Amino acid sequence: MSEAFQNVNENLRRQVELYNELLTLEGHKKKALIQNDLQEIESITAKEESFIIKVNRLEKERLLWAEQIGRELGKSPEDLTLAEMEAHYPALEEVRLDLDRVVAQLRAIHETNSQLLQQAMKIVDYTVGLLTHQESNTYTYPGQREKEENKKRQLMDWRI
Numbered sequence: 001m002s003e004a005f006q007n008v009n010e011n012l013r014r015q016v017e018l019y020n021e022l023l024t025l026e027g028h029k030k031k032a033l034i035q036n037d038l039q040e041i042e043s044i045t046a047k048e049e050s051f052i053i054k055v056n057r058l059e060k061e062r063l064l065w066a067e068q069i070g071r072e073l074g075k076s077p078e079d080l081t082l083a084e085m086e087a088h089y090p091a092l093e094e095v096r097l098d099l100d101r102v103v104a105q106l107r108a109i110h111e112t113n114s115q116l117l118q119q120a121m122k123i124v125d126y127t128v129g130l131l132t133h134q135e136s137n138t139y140t141y142p143g144q145r146e147k148e149e150n151k152k153r154q155l156m157d158w159r160i
Contacts, residue, residue, distance in 0.1 A: 004068040005089040011062045012082075012095040015055060019102040022051045026109045033116040 025044055032040035066077040069085060082099075086092040 002069070002072060004065045004072065005085065005092070008062060008065045008069065008085065009089070009092055009095055011058055011065060012092070012099060015058050015062070016095060016098045016102055018051055018055050018058070019099070019106060022048065022055075023102060023105055023109065025051070026106065026113060030109060030113055030116065033113060033120070036120070 025047055029041060029044045029048075032044060063077060066080055066085075070077040070080045073080065073084075073088065075084070082092065082096050086096055
């Protein structure tokens with residue numbers, strides 16, 4: 001087949017490599033989230049950003065090759081799927097399977113990390129609520145209630 005198919009294959013292989021490295025980083029991020037290691041989380045996030053830039057660069061390159069393949073097959077690059085390219089160039093099957101596998105793993109660990117972050121945020125919100133002594137966290141006599149719009153968060157309860 002054409003050189004464009006070979007270039008797409010190589011491009012996708014490099015993307016799979018980057019996604020595998022990103023998967024390793026996500027695993028480290030999960031451990032850092034569990035251990036509440038903010039410095040490690042920040043470091044990993046910075047590394048993830050550089051990976052995303054590299055993947056975006058590869059994706060732009062892939063679109064250029066897909067455009068050339070689309071012309072060869074008489075389709076627009078936006079309508080051309082990896083499965084359709086695989087039908088014309090069977091060597092893409094292996095990289096497609098690898099890509100599917102790593103993306104599924106990334107999706108799963110990302111979901112876990114998102115849940116860990118949401119739990120951490122709930123704990124922070126609860127702690128801030130306790131520290132600011134919000135009226136909603138304490139009981140007051142019905143006659144002593146302040147108007148809802150006049151409530152302020154304060155670190156110290158000066159009423160005591």
